[in-house]
Amino acid sequence: MNLLDDLRWRGLVHQTTDDAGLGAWLDAKPRVLYCGFDPTADSLHVGSLLPLLLLRRFQRAGHQPIAVVGGATGMIGDPSGKSAERNLQSPEQLAANVAGLRAQMSGYLDFDAPQRPALLVNNADWTAPMTFLEFLRDVGKNFPIGMMLAKDSVKSRLERDDTGMSYTEFSYMLLQAYDFVHLNRTLGCELQVGGSDQWGNITAGIDLGRRMNGASLQGMTCPLLTKSDGSKMGKTEQGAVWLDPRRTSPYQFYQYWVNVDDADVSPCLRMLTELPREEIEALDADRAASAAARQSQRRLAETLTRLVHGDAGLATARKATEVFFGAEISDLDDGVLADIFADVPSQQLPATQLAGDGLNVLDALVTSTLAKSKAEARRAVEQGGAYVNNRRVESPQAQLTTADLASDTVMVLRSGKKRYALLRFQ
Incomplete structure (x- = not known):
C-alpha cells in the first residue's frame, strides 16, 4: 500500500481537501507538511500522540514534517471544541510549556535525518514582530467575516445562550491560518494535518494561502482518539494520560493500555502503533477466538510503552506489573511503589x-x-x-x-x- 492507502486502512483519514487526488499528489514527489501543537501544558498527552505520530508516518514515507509549537496561538487558546472561554496563560508559563514540548517531540521525529529532516518551529517567531495594524492590514483584510461566522467552532459558541466568544478567541482562526501562509512562503509547506476538530482552521489557512500567496494548498484531518462509546481516549479518574513520566509513570501508562476494552483495542493498534497489517489482523483473529487472553492489549501496551518511555520504561512497567501479582519486590523507588x-x-x-x-x-x-x-x-x-x-x-x-x-x-x-x-x- 502507498502511504494514503495505509493511513485509510488504519482509520487515520477523516477529511481531506481532495479525496480522489491526494494519494497521487503525495506520490508525485516529497511534500512539506505541518501540524500545530498548542502549548497548554509542558507535556503532550495521549490525544496529541495521534497527530504527532501522523507526522512521523509522513516522514518515514519520505516527506518532510514541521511541528509548529504555538507560542503565539497559545497566548489565545483554540476555541475549537470548547464550550467556554479558555483561561489565558502567563508568558512565563507559556515559555515553560513551549520548552517542554520541544524536548518531548525529539523522541518521535527525526530532526537529524540527512534528507528532509523534521523541523520544529514556534509561530511566535513570525507573529510577535508584527504590529496590530500590520496584521489587520495584511492578514485581516483577506478574511471574509461571513466565512469565519460559518465555521463550526465559531457558530456553535455563538448559538449558546450561556456563553459567547470574545474577539480574542475569534481572532485565533486568523493567527493559525497565517501560520500556513508563512510556512508556505518560507519553507514550501503545502499540506496541513491535524485532528478533525481542526478542519475549520485548516480550510481557513488554505483559503488565506490562495488569497495571499496564490498557492494551491492541501489539508487532511485524522479522527480524534475516542472510545467506542464516544468518550475521549486517554482520560482516567486521575486525569489525562500524559507522555511525560513525571505526570504519568511508565507503569500507569502501561496499565492504561493493558486495560483497554476489547471494542477499542483494534482501532488503537491501527492508529497508534506501527505494527504491520498482518500482525494486527492476526491479533484481531486471536482476540475473536480467545478474548480472555488479552493478547492484543498486552501487545498494544508493550508497543506504546516502548515508544513513549523506551526499553527501560517498559522494563520498569513490566516489573511493576509482576510485583502487583505477587513477584518479590526489590530495586524499585518510592514513586513506582506509590503508583502500584x-x-x-x-x-x-x-x-x-x-x-x-x-x-x-x-x-x-x-x-x-x-x-x-x-x-x-x-x-x-x-x-x-x-x-x-x-x-x-x-x-x-x-x-x-x-x-x-x-x-x-x-x-x-x-x-x-x-x-x-x-x-x-x-
Missing part, C-alpha cells in the same frame, strides 16, 4: 522504628491494619499467609529493619493473596 499500590492502606512511621533490633513483624501487621490483633497476625504468619515485600514471613519473631525496605522509605506488607498495605518510614 495507590489504592491500598498506607501508614507512616518514624524511621527510628527500624533501628536497633527493628520492628516486630506482628506489630507491623497490626499497625498496617492487615491484622486486628497480634493473635490474628501470629495466625497469619504461622499459616504461611503473611508477606513482606511479597516474601513469605517464616517466623512470628521476625524483626524488620532497614534491610527490609522495598525502596528508600516504603515497606510492602501482604496478608493472603490480595490484601496489601504500605508502611512508610520517614
Whole structure:
C-alpha cells in the first residue's frame, strides 16, 4: 500500500481537501507538511500522540514534517471544541510549556535525518514582530467575516445562550491560518494535518494561502482518539494520560493500555502503533477466538510503552506489573511503589522504628491494619499467609529493619493473596 492507502486502512483519514487526488499528489514527489501543537501544558498527552505520530508516518514515507509549537496561538487558546472561554496563560508559563514540548517531540521525529529532516518551529517567531495594524492590514483584510461566522467552532459558541466568544478567541482562526501562509512562503509547506476538530482552521489557512500567496494548498484531518462509546481516549479518574513520566509513570501508562476494552483495542493498534497489517489482523483473529487472553492489549501496551518511555520504561512497567501479582519486590523507588499500590492502606512511621533490633513483624501487621490483633497476625504468619515485600514471613519473631525496605522509605506488607498495605518510614 502507498502511504494514503495505509493511513485509510488504519482509520487515520477523516477529511481531506481532495479525496480522489491526494494519494497521487503525495506520490508525485516529497511534500512539506505541518501540524500545530498548542502549548497548554509542558507535556503532550495521549490525544496529541495521534497527530504527532501522523507526522512521523509522513516522514518515514519520505516527506518532510514541521511541528509548529504555538507560542503565539497559545497566548489565545483554540476555541475549537470548547464550550467556554479558555483561561489565558502567563508568558512565563507559556515559555515553560513551549520548552517542554520541544524536548518531548525529539523522541518521535527525526530532526537529524540527512534528507528532509523534521523541523520544529514556534509561530511566535513570525507573529510577535508584527504590529496590530500590520496584521489587520495584511492578514485581516483577506478574511471574509461571513466565512469565519460559518465555521463550526465559531457558530456553535455563538448559538449558546450561556456563553459567547470574545474577539480574542475569534481572532485565533486568523493567527493559525497565517501560520500556513508563512510556512508556505518560507519553507514550501503545502499540506496541513491535524485532528478533525481542526478542519475549520485548516480550510481557513488554505483559503488565506490562495488569497495571499496564490498557492494551491492541501489539508487532511485524522479522527480524534475516542472510545467506542464516544468518550475521549486517554482520560482516567486521575486525569489525562500524559507522555511525560513525571505526570504519568511508565507503569500507569502501561496499565492504561493493558486495560483497554476489547471494542477499542483494534482501532488503537491501527492508529497508534506501527505494527504491520498482518500482525494486527492476526491479533484481531486471536482476540475473536480467545478474548480472555488479552493478547492484543498486552501487545498494544508493550508497543506504546516502548515508544513513549523506551526499553527501560517498559522494563520498569513490566516489573511493576509482576510485583502487583505477587513477584518479590526489590530495586524499585518510592514513586513506582506509590503508583502500584495507590489504592491500598498506607501508614507512616518514624524511621527510628527500624533501628536497633527493628520492628516486630506482628506489630507491623497490626499497625498496617492487615491484622486486628497480634493473635490474628501470629495466625497469619504461622499459616504461611503473611508477606513482606511479597516474601513469605517464616517466623512470628521476625524483626524488620532497614534491610527490609522495598525502596528508600516504603515497606510492602501482604496478608493472603490480595490484601496489601504500605508502611512508610520517614
